[in-house]
Amino acid sequence: MNDTTDVPMTVPRTSNLPFREDCWSEDATHTLVEAWGERYLELNRGNLRQKHWQEVADAVNARHASGKKPRRTDVQCKNRIDTLKKKYKLEKARITSSNGNATSKWPFFPRLDSLIGSAASAKKASPPVALPLPYHKTTPQPLPHALVVRPPKEKRPPASPAAEDSYFRRNYSNFSKINYNHNFNYNYNGSVGYDVDSGSSRSSSESPRSAEKVDDEGDGFRQLAQAIVRFGEIYERVEEAKQAQMIELEKQRMEFAKMLECERMQLFMDSQLQIEKIKRARRTTTATDNYL
Helix, strand or coil: CCCCCCCCCCCCCCCCCCCCCCCCCHHHHHHHHHHHHHHHHHCCCCCCCHHHHHHHHHHHHHHHCCCCCCCCCHHHHHHHHHHHHHHHHHHHHHHHHCCCCCCCCCCCHHHHHHHHCHHHHHHHHCCCCCCCCCCCCCCCCCCCCCCCCCCCCCCCCCCCHHHHHHHHHHCHHHHHHHHHHHHEEECCCCCEEECHHHHHHHHHHCCHHHHHHHHHHHHHHHHHHHHHHHHHHHHHHHHHHHHHHHHHHHHHHHHHHHHHHHHHHHHHHHHHHHHHHHHHHHHHHHHHHHHC
């Protein structure tokens, strides 16, 4: 009888194991972070669009999609970055809660902290510092002495007698007031009086033509005032006539409307009377037919 020993059966390991599509190696993840970080900084730390994610996927596939490894899509790259961001937040919270005593051993923490950390946010928020312009101190130069330039004196043409006469006429009233105030002074005894000599000299200097001109101007103003008064009276009469005409038109309109209303009521009553007569005649004819 042959002795048989139980030999454990070993299952041969097959090399054709299914490959997970979401399995990322450390090198592929490093390439992904670098490619995404470059475009993230180019967009001033803004969100990447579909074409940018496709460029990131192409960069990852160019280095790690050789042989049997599948190619990464833009959606897979975006999901991987979202996963890395979540893990970074957890690591950041752990370090913050430890008051800086703990450190992260995760290899991608420094790079992500430089991209999306608090230091990156501070750099993004702070405006660029403008370089100060070089200051050149200049010594003030003495101002040159200003030359006094006097305009040439215009030679006035000799005034004609007519121009002098018109100028005197325009300013006659002013001259009269000045002379009146000057000549109205106190006498030796303290009483107020009029200087006869100055008045006589002024009256002798006045010409009868200028006095007539003053009278003409007074008459002109008086005529202008009378014309304004007459215009006001005419305007008042026109307005009164207009109001009276409007009142008369309103009365005529009311009378016409009253007449139309009376005629309408008369026609309505006549039509109702005729209808009632027709109905009564029909009832009489029907009663006669029934009697027969």
